[in-house]
Amino acid sequence: DAGVTQSPTHLIKTRGQQVTLRCSPKSGHDTVSWYQQALGQGPQFIFQYYEEEERQRGNFPDRFSGHQFPNYSSELNVNALLLGDSALYLCASTQGSYNEQFFGPGTRLTVL
Amino acid sequence: QKEVEQDPGPLSVPEGAIVSLNCTYSNSAFQYFMWYRQYSRKGPELLMYTYSSGNKEDGRFTAQVDKSSKYISLFIRDSQPSDSATYLCATGSNTGTASKLTFGTGTRLQVTL
Numbered sequence: 001d002a003g004v005t006q007s008p009t010h011l012i013k014t015r016g017q018q019v020t021l022r023c024s025p026k027s028g029h030d031t032v033s034w035y036q037q038a039l040g041q042g043p044q045f046i047f048q049y050y051e052e053e054e055r056q057r058g059n060f061p062d063r064f065s066g067h068q069f070p071n072y073s074s075e076l077n078v079n080a081l082l083l084g085d086s087a088l089y090l091c092a093s094t095q096g097s098y099n100e101q102f103f104g105p106g107t108r109l110t111v112l
Numbered sequence: 113q114k115e116v117e118q119d120p121g122p123l124s125v126p127e128g129a130i131v132s133l134n135c136t137y138s139n140s141a142f143q144y145f146m147w148y149r150q151y152s153r154k155g156p157e158l159l160m161y162t163y164s165s166g167n168k169e170d171g172r173f174t175a176q177v178d179k180s181s182k183y184i185s186l187f188i189r190d191s192q193p194s195d196s197a198t199y200l201c202a203t204g205s206n207t208g209t210a211s212k213l214t215f216g217t218g219t220r221l222q223v224t225l
Contacts, residue, residue: 041217090156
């Protein structure tokens with residue numbers, strides 16, 4: 001049973017560029033959440049998708065946007081990258097209203 | 113003030129020791145609690161999930177929740193070098209849907225031979 005997968009593993013971008021990160025949830029899961037984890041910090045909630053709609057959103061600017069596809073996979077898009085966007089981006093999945101969230105390995109984004 | 117406070121450590125213990133990791137939280141709306149283990153440059157791995165005050169045991173791990181004090185703990189018995197990782201506490205609210213998780217900063221644990 002495949003767990004949560006994310007791609008790419010690493011990414012290097014320059015300021016002002018745009019980036020798209022991808023996530024496939026654990027088999028049977030329909031809800032995807034995205035988190036940003038800066039070095040030495042705990043993950044911070046960005047937003048959550050369910051039934052292809054954004055259901056909850058954390059305190060992140062509109063430069064952060066997302067999408068969920070009919071197969072429950074999801075994308076995170078970040079526009080106009082800033083140096084401060086450098087972090088590990090984590091995707092977590094769960095099924096329906098279950099509280100336990102299972103994380104993928106993350107995508108490490110470096111903005112130069 | 114952060115909603116979830118956690119000592120970042122590092123915490124160094126000898127192999128075989130009992131480890132105690134702790135978090136405090138400020139929001140009474142938080143109703144369920146999790147502990148994740150995160151190895152360097154990896155994603156968090158769910159260790160324990162609990163939603164009521166009291167203890168929950170799973171092998172060498174025991175999660176303890178005291179909602180009256182807003183205090184949560186994770187105990188690791190017979191610690192092993194493979195337990196060396198960052199331990200994150202997380203909490204959320206029952207909203208009828210899968211809630212966002214609020215995390216502590218993580219405690220880095222080193223178990224030495």
